[in-house]
Amino acid sequence: MKVVIAEDQGMLRGALSALLDLEDDIEVIGQAENGEQALALVLSLSPDICLLDIEMPLLSGLDVAERLFSLKHPCKVVILTTFSRAGYFQRAMRSGVCGFLLKDSPIDELGAALRKVNAGGRAVSAELAVSLWEAGNPLTEREQEVLRYASEGLSAREIAARVHLTAGTVRNYMSESIRKLEAKNRIDAISIATHKGWLT
Structure with a gap:
């Protein structure tokens, strides 16, 4: 199978490429240091999998996953992460991502996961699966939207204009978010939701 690797840390990118190239059935055909390069490489090289x-x-x-999904590109996407954030995982699943793996996974585990994905399956690191199972997002889409705008520094009145609600309704959504997240105030709620990956 042909693989493109996208990782902004050069040393890790090189190590991953070298280790995967040692596998008989895996060929790394491109490396990218940012998302734009990754997208361009996938579109020009048509790999089986983009890591x-x-x-x-x-x-x-x-x-990148969302762009490829919207283009209906056949390349399968596997996400490598150090973050077990439920919001990231949910967004990845909506974008048709086939694998969600930890960066510190053993190379043989990574190789097995790529083979599983290439054969049409899905692969999620066991550690990630447990933490994501335990960390569901309590916020509704509207509450997330209001918090996202609040995180950009918009006032209740400005948010209300964006989402076509009254300022009072926006304040109610904010209060409910603070309650659900057991936050001290709006800033604390934004901080908690951002850390969990729920404002992506």
Whole structure:
């Protein structure tokens, strides 16, 4: 199978490429240091799988996955992450991602996961699966939207204009988010939701 690797840390990218190239049935045909390069390589080289770091400059791994999904590109996407954030995982699943793996997974585990994905299956690191199972997002889509705008510094009135609600309704959504997240205030709620990956 042909693989493109996208990882902004050069040493890790090189190590992953070298180790995967040792596998008889895996050939690394391209390496990218940011999301835009990754997208361009996938579109020009048509690999079987693109291995994407979740946090990269220009476009994140999830941004690239969403672009490929919207283009109905046949390349399968596997996300590599150090973050067990439920919001990231949910967004990845909506984007047709086939694998969600930890960066510190053993190379033989990574190889097995790529083979499983290439054969049409899905692969999620066991450690990630447990933590994601335990960490469901309590916020509704509307509550997430209001918090996202609040995180950009918008006032209740400005948010209300964006989402076509009254300022009072926006304040109610904010209060409910603070309650659900057991936050001290709006800033704390934004911090908690961002850390969990729920404002992606």
